[in-house]
Each structure stands twice: as structure tokens, then as C-alpha cells.
Amino acid sequence: MESRETCDILIIGAGFYGLYLGEYLSRHFPRVIVCERGPDALQRASYHNQARVHNGYHYPRSxxxxxxxxxxxxxxxxxxxxxxxxxxxxxxxxxxxxxxxxxxxxxxxxxxxxxxxxxxxxxxxxxxxxxxxxxxxxxxxxxxNSTVLKEIMLERVRRAKVDVRCQTEVVAVEPSPDGSLAVRLRGAAGETQVQAGQVFCCTYSQLNQPAAGVLRPIPLxxxxxxxxxxxxxxxxxxxxxxxxxxxxxxxxxxxxxxxxxxxxxxxxxxxxxxxxxxxxxxxxxxxxxxxxxxxxxxxxxxxxxxxxxxxxxxxxxxxxxxxxxLPRSETDDSRPILFRPHYEGLRNYHLVMGGKIDTVYDVLDVMARQFGWTEL
Ligand SMILES: Cc1cc2nc3c(=O)[nH]c(=O)nc-3n(C[C@H](O)[C@H](O)[C@H](O)COP(=O)(O)OP(=O)(O)OC[C@H]3O[C@@H](n4cnc5c(N)ncnc54)[C@H](O)[C@@H]3O)c2cc1C
Missing domain, CATH: 3.30.9.10 (D-Amino Acid Oxidase, subunit A, domain 2)
Known part of the structure; x- marks a missing residue:
């Protein structure tokens, strides 16, 4: 395995969250890569769901x-x-x-x-x-319509020059002495490695998988x-x-x-x-x-x-x-989201998950506050 590519941001997962975050972060960071293990974007939870754009009716007790x-x-x-x-x-x-x-x-x-x-x-x-x-x-x-949502997001990341790689699974993430992260990828051409400044894990049900070898899993x-x-x-x-x-x-x-x-x-x-x-x-x-x-x-x-x-x-x-x-203890201000920056002390490795499609806005809010970003 060789090839020491570098990037500012590597996002794991091209579901709705991974692509949305990819485009958002590309306004601030020049080199953003999104790795997706499947053959196409938005094929897992972002497709297999009830397609409801929530407007409050589901939560009479919250x-x-x-x-x-x-x-x-x-x-x-x-x-x-x-x-x-x-x-x-x-x-x-x-x-x-x-x-x-x-x-x-x-x-x-x-x-x-x-x-x-x-x-x-x-x-x-x-x-x-x-x-x-x-x-x-x-x-x-x-x-x-999740198919149309996919087309919109793919067009947006294309224009933002985000590098989206399908059939590319992240198999491990490990710390490097300079604070960046070594990300091991498995794709059609075998295993390669990318050195990423920061990694955002947007893999939803697989949230614990990429760093399972080094970090304690969240009890999802x-x-x-x-x-x-x-x-x-x-x-x-x-x-x-x-x-x-x-x-x-x-x-x-x-x-x-x-x-x-x-x-x-x-x-x-x-x-x-x-x-x-x-x-x-x-x-x-x-x-x-x-x-x-x-x-x-x-x-x-x-x-x-x-x-x-x-x-x-x-x-x-x-x-x-x-x-x-999401376990109640892991959510933020009763918002159904999870954002864990520098998870378990692994610098520059961040976990991101939203319980609903539209809670992506809550994630951005919380993230911007955490990192001290103004609107990117
Ligand atoms: C049954 C059901 C009903 C729902 N109903 C609604 C609803 O009506 N309204 C609503 O707003 N929300 C609903 N949701 C929630 C909503 O679907 C999720 O909040 C949202 O889709 C999460 O998006 P995501 O991008 O985080 O996850 P996903 O779309 O699952 O994307 C994660 C991506 O990561 C990729 N991946 C995983 N591991 C790796 C790896 N190691 N390397 C590279 N790629 C990897 C996967 O292939 C996948 O493409 C529902 C969910 C379910 C399951």
C-alpha cells in the first residue's frame, strides 16, 4: 500500500449528511474528499426512510x-x-x-x-x-424525493469541486504525530492511504466503524x-x-x-x-x-x-x-443530533449524526459554535 495523498478534510460517507457537509466545508477548505463505500451516494438511510419533512406534528410530547x-x-x-x-x-x-x-x-x-x-x-x-x-x-x-435530493447534492458538490469517491471504503483511521490523520481506504485499486487534516465521520449506523480499532464505540x-x-x-x-x-x-x-x-x-x-x-x-x-x-x-x-x-x-x-x-445522554440540547468533535481525544476526528434529514441545520449550528466559525 503506497500513495501518500493529502487533503484538508476527509468525509466518510456520501449520505445526505456527508455531501451537505462536504459542500459546506469546501467554502473554507480547498481540498475536500468524500469517501463512500457503496456504488452511489444517498443509497442507505438517506434513501430508505419515510421521506417525511417534519413540521412538528410527530412530537406532541416534546x-x-x-x-x-x-x-x-x-x-x-x-x-x-x-x-x-x-x-x-x-x-x-x-x-x-x-x-x-x-x-x-x-x-x-x-x-x-x-x-x-x-x-x-x-x-x-x-x-x-x-x-x-x-x-x-x-x-x-x-x-x-430522495432521488432528486441526491441529484441536487451531487450537482452542488461537483460545482464546489469536492472530490466524491464511490466504492471507496474507509477501513481505518489512525493518529499521526503531526496531528493529522492517516486514513486507510479500500477501493477497486486495492488499499491506499490519505493523510487528512481533519476527518468527519458521517456514516450514521456505522458511526463507530471507521475508528473501531482505536476508539471506544458510542453505545448506539x-x-x-x-x-x-x-x-x-x-x-x-x-x-x-x-x-x-x-x-x-x-x-x-x-x-x-x-x-x-x-x-x-x-x-x-x-x-x-x-x-x-x-x-x-x-x-x-x-x-x-x-x-x-x-x-x-x-x-x-x-x-x-x-x-x-x-x-x-x-x-x-x-x-x-x-x-x-441516539442515546439521550449523547444528544445536544434535546436536538436529535450527535456531534462529537475530537472524539475520545483523537484530535481532528469528528463524529456527526443527525436523527432526521432536516437536522443537518442543527448540526451546522452546533459545529459552527464549537469551532468558532462564522457563516462559511
Ligand atoms: C426507517 C427509517 C425512517 C426514517 N424516516 C425519516 C423521515 O421520515 N424523515 C427524516 O427526516 N428522517 C428519517 N429518517 C432518518 C434519516 O434517514 C437519517 O437521519 C439520514 O438519512 C441520515 O443521513 P446520513 O447521511 O447520516 O446517513 P446515510 O444516508 O446512511 O449515509 C451514510 C453513508 O456512509 C456510507 N458508509 C458507511 N460506512 C462507510 C465506510 N466505512 N466508508 C465509506 N462509506 C461508508 C454508507 O454507505 C452511506 O452511504 C429515517 C431513518 C430510517 C432508517
Whole structure:
């Protein structure tokens, strides 16, 4: 292995976070490289997700998180307009039994945070079994098309002259005496090494993997998750529906495939594990080894109790992914993000993770404060 290339910044992972950060940092640092182990950008969590652009409605019991979503929502919309699907009516409904919030409480909290909410029209209300559903509300929430998001971000990093290398896995990061980091890469041409001034690890569920040999892993919780993709009956095509507030379902537009995704709090997770201890195994390795048997029938059967037309959904396959949950102790100001500069004392090695797509703005905020950057 030889070839001692150098760069100012090396970013691990070309998901949404890696590319966004890559472009951002290129305004300040001349040589930025993004290494991606897969064949293309935005193919993992940034593709395999519910595509919801959060606007606060999901967090009736965490006002701070709801308010952060409200702040990020217009910013994300303005920045990524061509990737936004606003062409459906988003409906939030509250179950009569098993909900942690009543319809009245839900309505009041959303009013308080300024999220647009109105009791649903009769036409929408009729879609629900009102014996099981206490309240139905029309809201303003959108979905993003992750394929368009990828195209926008790839164009932006191209213009910023960020060097994005796919099929290039970071296999190790080690300190060097001068404070820079030796990053070992494995690609089509075998192993090479880059000497990087700073490294930002944006690998989401694999956050602990690149430096696993030298640093103690953060005790992240991972879930094997399944999102079913369905063609909904025509009567439901223009709606996104989320039943709150507990073990219920969500059926959202999934613009990248022109279908809806169906998820269920009880059936979407298929098991979980934690990083930590001496026997660390990368999340993708565990994910690949786990059996993936669809729970679609359970999801749709339960959803149809509340919205009988759901019975007529046609199943078109499932998206499987590792969902990584941040330990409460690791998050920042109740924002669902993790930013660990100089992790475990490894100078210039930084961990970055956002629990949602739009929390990238919170990451930049916190990072700019930490490093004393003004707007780059
Ligand atoms: C089931 C599910 C539903 C979700 N729903 C929503 C939602 O509705 N709305 C929302 O805002 N958020 C949602 N999220 C969260 C959102 O998907 C993530 O916050 C976001 O995609 C994280 O982006 P990322 O770039 O950090 O991760 P990723 O997109 O996973 O990118 C990480 C990249 O790192 C690469 N990589 C890993 N290891 C290495 C290595 N050693 N070397 C090089 N490259 C490597 C991977 O191949 C990958 O491309 C959901 C997540 C899941 C799993």
C-alpha cells in the first residue's frame, strides 16, 4: 500500500449528511474528499426512510423537538424545493384507545407551536372508523424525493469541486504525530492511504466503524427496520395518514418510487442491538446477516382497523435499513443530533449524526459554535 495523498478534510460517507457537509466545508477548505463505500451516494438511510419533512406534528410530547422541526421546515423547503412533494393532504389522527395524547391535547400543542392544524373535512373524516379514532386533523407536512435530493447534492458538490469517491471504503483511521490523520481506504485499486487534516465521520449506523480499532464505540442502539411500499387505492392517493400517539401506523407518499410507504410502530422494527463492548461488529455486517421476513400483513391489517380502505393496498416490496437511535445522554440540547468533535481525544476526528434529514441545520449550528466559525 503506497500513495501518500493529502487533503484538508476527509468525509466518510456520501449520505445526505456527508455531501451537505462536504459542500459546506469546501467554502473554507480547498481540498475536500468524500469517501463512500457503496456504488452511489444517498443509497442507505438517506434513501430508505419515510421521506417525511417534519413540521412538528410527530412530537406532541416534546415541544422543544417540535419547535426545532418548525424552524428547520421552511429552510429545508426553500433550499430543496425541486425535491419536495407537497401534492397531497397530510392527515394526523388520534386513536381513542392506546394514545398517549388526547385529540384536544394534540390540537392545543400544535396550535401552541404554530403548526397549521384544522379539524378534518367531512370527506377526510369519513375515511376513518370513528369508533376507534377520536380526532382527525388536516395539517401541513410534505415528503421529499430522495432521488432528486441526491441529484441536487451531487450537482452542488461537483460545482464546489469536492472530490466524491464511490466504492471507496474507509477501513481505518489512525493518529499521526503531526496531528493529522492517516486514513486507510479500500477501493477497486486495492488499499491506499490519505493523510487528512481533519476527518468527519458521517456514516450514521456505522458511526463507530471507521475508528473501531482505536476508539471506544458510542453505545448506539440500532434497529432492523422495514418500510413496506404500497400502491394505495385511488381514494387514498392524495393523502398521507399518520395515526398517533403510540403503537400505530403511518402511510406516507414515497416520491422516489411514486408509491406510499407503510410503517408501523410495532411491526417496522424487527429487532435491535447495541454498539459497545469489546466485541464490536459493524452495523451493516449485522444487518446483512439478519433474516428479513416481511411483516406487511400485520401492518396493513392493523392500519385497516382505523382506515378500512387500507385493506385495498397492493404490496410492492419493502425497504430494509438500520435505524440508529441516539442515546439521550449523547444528544445536544434535546436536538436529535450527535456531534462529537475530537472524539475520545483523537484530535481532528469528528463524529456527526443527525436523527432526521432536516437536522443537518442543527448540526451546522452546533459545529459552527464549537469551532468558532462564522457563516462559511
Ligand atoms: C426507517 C427509517 C425512517 C426514517 N424516516 C425519516 C423521515 O421520515 N424523515 C427524516 O427526516 N428522517 C428519517 N429518517 C432518518 C434519516 O434517514 C437519517 O437521519 C439520514 O438519512 C441520515 O443521513 P446520513 O447521511 O447520516 O446517513 P446515510 O444516508 O446512511 O449515509 C451514510 C453513508 O456512509 C456510507 N458508509 C458507511 N460506512 C462507510 C465506510 N466505512 N466508508 C465509506 N462509506 C461508508 C454508507 O454507505 C452511506 O452511504 C429515517 C431513518 C430510517 C432508517
Amino acid at each position: 415541544v422543544l423537538t417540535a419547535v426545532r422541526s418548525r424552524v428547520n421546515f421552511p429552510r429545508f423547503l426553500a433550499e430543496f424545493r425541486p425535491a419536495i412533494d407537497a401534492d397531497f393532504q397530510k392527515v394526523y389522527a388520534i386513536a381513542r384507545h392506546g394514545s398517549k395524547t388526547s385529540a384536544e391535547q394534540y390540537y392545543q400543542v400544535m396550535k401552541r407551536i404554530g403548526a397549521p392544524i384544522d379539524p378534518a373535512s367531512r370527506e377526510i373524516s369519513r375515511l376513518f372508523d370513528r369508533a376507534l379514532v377520536e380526532g382527525v386533523f388536516q395539517t401541513t407536512e410534505y415528503a421529499f 442502539k440500532h434497529e432492523l427496520t422495514e418500510l413496506a411500499l404500497v400502491a394505495v387505492p385511488p381514494e387514498l392517493r392524495n393523502y398521507g395518514i399518520t395515526m398517533m400517539d403510540g403503537p400505530f401506523f403511518s402511510c406516507m407518499s414515497f416520491p422516489a418510487r411514486q408509491l406510499h410507504s407503510l410503517s408501523h410502530v410495532r411491526y417496522t422494527p424487527h429487532g435491535h442491538w447495541y454498539d459497545g463492548g469489546p466485541d464490536y461488529r459493524p452495523a451493516y455486517e449485522i444487518f446483512d446477516a439478519l433474516p428479513k421476513e416481511t411483516a406487511y400483513q400485520h401492518m396493513v391489517r392493523d392500519a385497516a382497523r382505523y382506515v378500512p380502505l387500507m385493506k385495498r393496498c397492493e404490496y410492492r416490496g419493502s425497504l430494509w435499513e438500520v435505524k440508529t437511535l
